[in-house]
Amino acid sequence: MLVAGLLLGACVEPPTTPLDTPAVLDIDDVELPEVAATSVERRAQQVTVRVRSLGCEQFGLGSGFVLADGVVVTNRHVIEQPREVTVNTWDGRSFAAEVTGVATDSDLALLRLEDPGDLPVAELRTVPVERGEGVFAVGYPGGGPAQVSPGRVLGMVDGTVLGEPAEVIRVEVEIAQGSSGGPLVDRDGLVVGVVFAIEVDAGIGLAVPVETLLERLDAGELVAPGAC
């Protein structure tokens, strides 16, 4: 028995394979600051423009956002009876724009930039917003610098009293005159609405849902703007 035990003990050799090297650091565990260059806020700011419209009787300032092919979406009321429309970007570039159409039953208008260059473009979300969802309103309140305001969707409300064909988005977010036409974007940076009004007493923002915009774009239900 003693001999067998001794023999058995003699069979145990040290392992020759190298030890498993422990992970030095799991990159997912490292707390890195948000990379601003790719942040949703920055991207949203880059696609949002300031719209200046010289009309027959008024000088209008508002916001808008860029789509593919130099198309800019804004509010109809920002560019009433336009004589000269200019678009300013957040970083100081200016573009002459032409009003290509306004919606007859919604506060929406489309502009086209003469030479959009490499302007980044916004992406539209096809899925409706949900109550409580986090969003950002981007625009140029007061005609001032670009501003990104976080908030959340309060719900949908009948838009017919406001001249809209369907429900509009009620959103708890800081907006002001000059924000009109700016995009309401979700946490992924997709446009879910077009800011167009404020409930003055409650300070609640209202936005035309992007579905209404898509319907107008698809159906081509846009007309020429009014002339002087």
Add this chain to the structure above:
Amino acid sequence: MLVVLLLLAVVGAVTATVVAVDQRDVAAEWEERALELEAQRDAIDEQRAEVADQLEVTRDALVTSERDVDELEDRVRALADEKARAEDTATTVQVERDVFIELSEVISDATGALDSCVSQLFDLQAASVEAFNRANAGQDVDIDALNARATDVTRFCNQARTAAANAEAAADRLLGS
């Protein structure tokens, strides 16, 4: 029997010796392996510390870069805002200039018409005085021609007054008063 026991003892002793030697060798291998692993562990620990330091430095650099980018973007936004507002002002000034040019033309037309009206009234007055003097002197006076001229002057002056009223209306409209 004794011989067998003796043989067994010898075999056992030999086996024990062989096993002991082998165990000593294995122990030496284990010790060597342990030292090797300890060195490997120390190297890995050192490498980990080095990478952690590098990561920390990189993280700090990234934070600094982000802060710099944020500050630069704030500056870009401020400059873009100034530029946009300057363009607003330029546009407004352009509009005001156009308004003043249009108003100036309307007023100029009205003033010219009124000035011409006054000249024609002076001429009519002179002709009337002359006609009055001729009548007093018993000479013939062409009253019909004088009346026709007065009608023409009145019509012209009414047009001038209309132009002046239009200019006033244009001023109200363009200046928003």
